[in-house]
Each structure stands twice: as structure tokens, then as C-alpha cells.
Amino acid sequence: MKVSFLGATETVTGSKYLVETGSRKFLVDCGLYQGQKKEALMNREPLPIDACEIDAIFLTHGHLDHCGFIPKLIKDGFCGKIFATEATIEIAKIILLDSARIQESDATKYTSKNNPLSTPLYSLEDTQDSFSLFHKVELNKAFMIDDLEITYMNAGHILGASSVYLKGEKTILFSGDLGRYEDPIMYPPSDICEADYIVMESTYGSRNHSSMNPLVELEKILEDVVKNNRVLLVPSFAVARAQLFVHYLSQIFAKREDLKIPSFVSSPMTNAVTEIYKKFSSETKLSEEEFINSMSSVRFLEFSKDYSKLNKKKGPLIIVAASGMISGGRILKYLDHFGKHSNNKVLLIGYQAEGTIGYHLENDIREVSLLGHRMIVKAEIQKLENLSAHAGQDELLQWLSTNKNPKTQVILVHGEDKAQNDLKLKIEKDLSLQVSLSKEIREINF
Ligand SMILES: [Zn+2]
Structure with missing residues (x-):
């Protein structure tokens, strides 16, 4: 051979x-x-x-x-x-x-x-x-x-x-x-x-990955989102990362009624992948029922016109959208709209490759080019480790x-x-x- x-x-x-x-x-x-x-x-x-x-x-x-x-x-x-x-x-x-x-x-x-x-x-x-x-x-x-x-x-x-x-x-x-x-x-x-x-x-x-417990960190972030009426933008990969993030959200929502923030996933690809996770839940640690319960803590939006409805909403609010490195997808439109305000927050939950907007934000380079124009991102940037x-x-x-x-x-x-x-x-x-x-x-x- x-x-x-x-x-x-x-x-x-x-x-x-x-x-x-x-x-x-x-x-x-x-x-x-x-x-x-x-x-x-x-x-x-x-x-x-x-x-x-x-x-x-x-x-x-x-x-x-x-x-x-x-x-x-x-x-x-x-x-x-x-x-x-x-x-x-x-x-x-x-x-x-x-x-x-x-x-x-x-x-x-x-x-x-x-x-x-x-x-x-x-x-x-x-x-x-x-x-x-x-x-x-x-x-x-x-x-x-x-x-x-x-x-x-x-x-x-x-x-x-x-x-x-x-x-x-x-x-x-x-x-x-x-x-x-x-x-x-x-x-x-x-x-x-x-x-x-x-x-x-x-x-x-x-x-090695950090020993930080993402659940504990995320709970602190949600407390801050509620307290300050922030919009939390979460750029996420459609496969595995988005489902894991929503699963963490559901666990916090289940024990903290006060942190039940209106949350939306706005990514057709994430919707499609989540359906596959549901179909093959027997291959995961969660039963189909547990997986469905977990995912039902957020609303999965279907249509591209939904983003204009979301853009009218005020915090506290969570929006999960692809792509994970802000290199394409609907997250660009949300960042364009909500990223201008210093009260909002972008939560990076994955690897950001050099050259992407996510990489720029991770390295505090605030002037970025998106959707054919340049903008200054004033929203706070935070990283949530250990979701790899x-x-x-x-x-x-x-x-x-x-x-x-x-x-x-x-x-x-x-x-x-x-x-x-x-x-x-x-x-x-x-x-x-x-x-x-x-x-x-x-x-x-x-
Ligand atoms: Zn892989």
C-alpha cells in the first residue's frame, strides 16, 4: 500500500x-x-x-x-x-x-x-x-x-x-x-x-482549550445583556457550533427565568443543519425530545425578509447568524445595523481566520469593509472560549x-x-x- x-x-x-x-x-x-x-x-x-x-x-x-x-x-x-x-x-x-x-x-x-x-x-x-x-x-x-x-x-x-x-x-x-x-x-x-x-x-x-466553563461565562454575558438592554450578535458556523450555542442558551433559560432573552437564529443553512441533527439525534448524547426542547428556546427564522423585522427590535435581544467569521451570510446585515451602537455586543464563539471581519474585530480593528462600504464597529467585542x-x-x-x-x-x-x-x-x-x-x-x- x-x-x-x-x-x-x-x-x-x-x-x-x-x-x-x-x-x-x-x-x-x-x-x-x-x-x-x-x-x-x-x-x-x-x-x-x-x-x-x-x-x-x-x-x-x-x-x-x-x-x-x-x-x-x-x-x-x-x-x-x-x-x-x-x-x-x-x-x-x-x-x-x-x-x-x-x-x-x-x-x-x-x-x-x-x-x-x-x-x-x-x-x-x-x-x-x-x-x-x-x-x-x-x-x-x-x-x-x-x-x-x-x-x-x-x-x-x-x-x-x-x-x-x-x-x-x-x-x-x-x-x-x-x-x-x-x-x-x-x-x-x-x-x-x-x-x-x-x-x-x-x-x-x-x-489545550481553556478550562473556562462556557455555561458560567455565557450566564454572566446574558446578565449583562439584560441589565443594559443590549443586542447580542453571535456570528456562528452553521454546523455544530450554532446547535451547541443554542443548547447552552436553553440550559441557562431553563434555570434563570430572568435571563430568558428573545433569541433568534437567522441562517437558512443553520436551520437545515439543525434538522439533520434532529433526525440523527440518536447518534448524539441528547434524545430527539431533549434536542427539540433545547432548540425550541430560540426561534429559527426562515425568510431573508425576517432580518428587516429583527432590525426594528430593541434589546435585550440575541441574534445568531452565519457566517462564523463574518465573511458572508446574514450576519453582515445585522452587524451593519446593530454594530454601529456601542451599547450592543458581538460575541465571537469560534476561530477567526486572518483577513475576515471576525479576525479584525477579535484584534480590535474597528474599521471594516462590508456590503460595499466601510463602517466603524462601535459594539463591544467579546470572545466565548471553549466551544471548539x-x-x-x-x-x-x-x-x-x-x-x-x-x-x-x-x-x-x-x-x-x-x-x-x-x-x-x-x-x-x-x-x-x-x-x-x-x-x-x-x-x-x-
Ligand atoms: Zn472538521
Whole structure:
């Protein structure tokens, strides 16, 4: 077997790993590079293999940096099966349609035909073509392709997320993105079955999450919102983060009648993903009834015209809207309206990538450009830590320590330089395993 690391070697996006057996070629994940122009151009670079030569894709989960390149691969001739859990398939469809709309809209920003970015990476049509190739798999139920045995295992992280275990003459486990051990909604990742090689994510390889309890912090924030009649704007990712935030709100509302603030989710994508969470609630720690109860503490708005109604409201008020980094979506309109007032507050609950409005606000750069004009954001900015769906350093080590094979070789992917280097040292010291960095070795043969 040969494994080549085609993406997410030095970054946290663009996950793509090529697995070649004697007769077959597979991809584990087929993700998009995300970021600025440099990453957009990286998505245009040809893969070192013809798309039509790839037999199948093993998809770990529905985040864009793991599935977002699929329509491009199909455009280039891929026509094999895409294996994923049912929840991942449903989430990936929503994510891919949204990505296609963004690709089409981004292309219109480049007027010169010579600019490669003036044509969308893929269209809505390419994306819809991918849907018929999805093939449902069940967790912990091995299936065969020729002599290769494939098993999907729970990875926590987000709904449907899995690690992928491949067994040929030797065994290799791809962690996918790993979740938290104490997530209120998701179960922790499954223990590792013995593997000769483990390809492991290292997003938080250099640090642990804060020990702060987000429930306690959020309660203080809500007290302040009520006391000062503030409007609280919460930019949120549609997948996992919004549902977790609403779940926390519901827990506070249940015990503090005085903090029951009118709360709205204004994001069609979040509505759609929340329905999927409801449908697959048996895969979470919450029953369907508990999940429905939790989500009913806020109102999910359906129509874009709703934002003009919300804009007329006064505090105390909570509005949750995508995108999580204020790089698009309805949050732009809410920020434009409510962000002008110093009495209001923007609550950042996730990672803010460089170049985004969220990043500017996080770093107290108040003059931002949005919806075709510049504005000064006067609203207070606050961060709520510890809502991440990624395992921190200790949790990554905890997961890896469930592997009982002392000869396992670990290959780190999906992390910045420092995260990979720090995690490598920590694994070597604490677990005495041999560790390589995918950016250095590029491929393994066994
Ligand atoms: Zn992910």
C-alpha cells in the first residue's frame, strides 16, 4: 500500500490523502483549501493523479475542508463511489451547495478573463452531480473492496464524523477531525483499534482549550445583556457550533427565568443543519425530545425578509447568524445595523481566520469593509472560549493512548507548523511512538 499526502500537510485545510493498493486508488477525504487568494489558487492546481483513475472516496465528515473539492473532482472525471455515514452525506450536501454558490459569486469579482479565478471552481450543477455518488456506510461495520477492509469509527467532532480504518496486509487509521471528550452533544471519539500506521490530525497539537466553563461565562454575558438592554450578535458556523450555542442558551433559560432573552437564529443553512441533527439525534448524547426542547428556546427564522423585522427590535435581544467569521451570510446585515451602537455586543464563539471581519474585530480593528462600504464597529467585542469541536492537545494524546501497539508509526497532518512540531515531541516523550510529519515525508510505502 502507498499513501501520499496531497493536502492538509502544512495547513488545516485541503485534506486529501491518496491510498494506492495493488489494483485500486482511493482518496481519504477530498477537501478544499480555505482562506484567501493563495488558497483559492491552490485549489486550481492539478492533482498528481487523473480524477477518473480514482476508484472511490472515503469521506470522514461534512466540513468543507474535507469534502469541498468533491464537485471539482467530478468535473475532472471522477465517477466512483463516495463512502460516508448517512449524517455526513446530508451535511456534506448542504455544505457543498453553499460552497458552489460562493464559488459562483466569487468568480464574478474577477473581470479579467485571464485570471483563473474568474471562472468558478465548480457550479451548482457539478455539485448536484456529486449527490448520486454518495454511498451510505454504518459505523463499526466493516465492508470490503477487493482485499481491502474498510471500517468507519466514531470520531466525535460533528454529527456523522468518523475515523477511517483500512486493513490490507497492514493496517492504517485516518483519524479525520477528532472531537472533545466532554462535548455536551457529541460522544467522544472511539478508542483506537490497533493500527500499524495512524494518520492523525493536529489542529490543536500545541495547546489545550481553556478550562473556562462556557455555561458560567455565557450566564454572566446574558446578565449583562439584560441589565443594559443590549443586542447580542453571535456570528456562528452553521454546523455544530450554532446547535451547541443554542443548547447552552436553553440550559441557562431553563434555570434563570430572568435571563430568558428573545433569541433568534437567522441562517437558512443553520436551520437545515439543525434538522439533520434532529433526525440523527440518536447518534448524539441528547434524545430527539431533549434536542427539540433545547432548540425550541430560540426561534429559527426562515425568510431573508425576517432580518428587516429583527432590525426594528430593541434589546435585550440575541441574534445568531452565519457566517462564523463574518465573511458572508446574514450576519453582515445585522452587524451593519446593530454594530454601529456601542451599547450592543458581538460575541465571537469560534476561530477567526486572518483577513475576515471576525479576525479584525477579535484584534480590535474597528474599521471594516462590508456590503460595499466601510463602517466603524462601535459594539463591544467579546470572545466565548471553549466551544471548539476539535480535541485539544491532551485530548489528542488521550485518544492516541488508546492504541495498544507500541510499534505504531504516527503521521501528523492537518495542523500548522508549531502544532505539528509540538505534538510530535509530546507523543514521542509521553507515548514513545515514532512520529513523522506529512509535510516532510510526503508519502509512505508499506
Ligand atoms: Zn472538521
